Each structure stands twice: as structure tokens, then as C-alpha cells.
Amino acid sequence: MDDKTKWNEKYNKRLNDEPVEPEPNRRLKDRVSFFSGGTALDIACGLGGNSILLAEHNFHVQAIDISDVAIKYVQEQAEKKQLPIDTRIYDLTKLNKLNWKDQSFDIVVITYYLDRALFPIVKSVIKENGYFFMETYYLTPEKEGKGVSNQYKLQPKELQTEFADWTIHYFEENEQEGRQTIFCQKP
Numbered sequence: 001m002d003d004k005t006k007w008n009e010k011y012n013k014r015l016n017d018e019p020v021e022p023e024p025n026r027r028l029k030d031r032v033s034f035f036s037g038g039t040a041l042d043i044a045c046g047l048g049g050n051s052i053l054l055a056e057h058n059f060h061v062q063a064i065d066i067s068d069v070a071i072k073y074v075q076e077q078a079e080k081k082q083l084p085i086d087t088r089i090y091d092l093t094k095l096n097k098l099n100w101k102d103q104s105f106d107i108v109v110i111t112y113y114l115d116r117a118l119f120p121i122v123k124s125v126i127k128e129n130g131y132f133f134m135e136t137y138y139l140t141p142e143k144e145g146k147g148v149s150n151q152y153k154l155q156p157k158e159l160q161t162e163f164a165d166w167t168i169h170y171f172e173e174n175e176q177e178g179r180q181t182i183f184c185q186k187p
């Protein structure tokens with residue numbers, strides 16, 4: 001089954017079984033004091049919990065995902081709440097067709113989607129002094145072989161190393177939950 005079909009099935013089930021609005025990432029929400037509006041990019045946005053948080057804090061958001069089911073839901077939420085969220089259905093593995101301009105976003109957010117080919121792109125599309133927030137699974141002995149496949153996991157401290165020349169405002173590895181989080185600012 002391809003990724004689009006897989007995620008559409010998951011989201012159809014989730015929206016049917018549990019019709020509650022998605023929550024934003026807690027650690028992103030804890031950083032709202034840094035937000036001063038502008039342009040935001042939510043990569044692999046899913047049902048858009050993070051996009052809505054950003055739009056509610058004066059960002060004009062571009063939300064992108066492969067799942068048309070998720071994107072339709074985000075669009076409906078944006079219309080209902082009258083929030084500035086532009087949505088786009090796109091397969092991020094086909095990066096060549098993305099037309100983001102260098103230094104065009106004040107913040108980029110990626111949660112629970114890992115494609116290392118995005119790192120150089122993220123670094124160039126964020127404006128000087130702009131922010132990057134990312135959280136996803138990383139390789140821990142505790143979680144080895146359980147749940148998420150290792151191919152979708154970061155190495156220990158990987159984001160800290162990848163963004164070592166940025167100002168790192170927050171970095172956390174939670175061994176029990178097997179997640180790594182970074183919030184950093186471009187020099």
C-alpha cells in the first residue's frame with residue numbers, strides 16, 4: 001500500500017472513531033512566547049493541530065501533507081475558525097517540484113515525520129532569526145524493535161548535531177517516550 005492510501009485510511013478511521021479536534025504538540029505550545037507572527041510552514045501537517053496553533057498566533061501558515069483526507073480536514077477547520085492556513089497536498093519525497101523560496105518562513109515545524117533530505121531545505125527556507133521546531137522518534141534501547149520502524153527514527157542527539165550552529169533554545173530527549181525535540185533559531 002502506498003503512503004497516501006495508508007495515511008488516508010488512518011485519518012478516515014481517526015475522524016470517524018474519534019471526531020475530536022487534534023491538539024497541537026505540547027512542547028511547541030510551550031514555546032508560544034517566542035512567536036511574533038509572520039509566515040509559517042507545517043511540513044507533514046496531518047490533521048493540522050500545529051497549523052491551527054500557529055495561525056492563532058498570527059502566522060500565515062502553509063500546511064502540507066500527502067493525505068488529501070487530512071488536508072481537507074485542515075481546510076475545513078481553517079474556514080470554520082477563519083484562520084489563514086493555505087493547504088497543499090504534496091508528496092514530500094518529490095522535493096524537486098517544491099517552490100519554496102529561500103528565507104521565506106519565520107518558522108518551520110515538523111512533527112513525527114522524518115526525511116533527512118528536508119534538513120538542507122529547512123535551513124535555507126527559514127529567514128535569519130527564524131525558528132525551527134522538530135519532534136519525532138529517536139533510537140533508544142528501550143523502544144528498540146517496538147512500534148515505529150527504525151528507519152523513521154533519529155539517531156541519539158541527531159537534531160542537536162544537525163543544528164549545532166543555530167541557537168538551540170530547547171532540546172530534549174525523552175527516553176521513555178522515545179522522542180527527540182528541538183526548538184532552535186537560525187543565526
Ligand SMILES: C[S@@+](CC[C@H](N)C(=O)[O-])C[C@H]1O[C@@H](n2cnc3c(N)ncnc32)[C@H](O)[C@@H]1O
Pocket residue numbers: 003007043044045046047048049064065066067070090091092093110111112113
Ligand atoms: C505521524 S503523522 C504526523 C502528523 C502531524 N505532523 C502530527 O504530528 O500530528 C505523519 C504525517 O506525514 C504524512 N506523510 C507521510 N508521507 C508523506 C509524504 N511522502 N509526503 C507528505 N506527507 C507525508 C502523513 O500523511 C501524516 O500526516
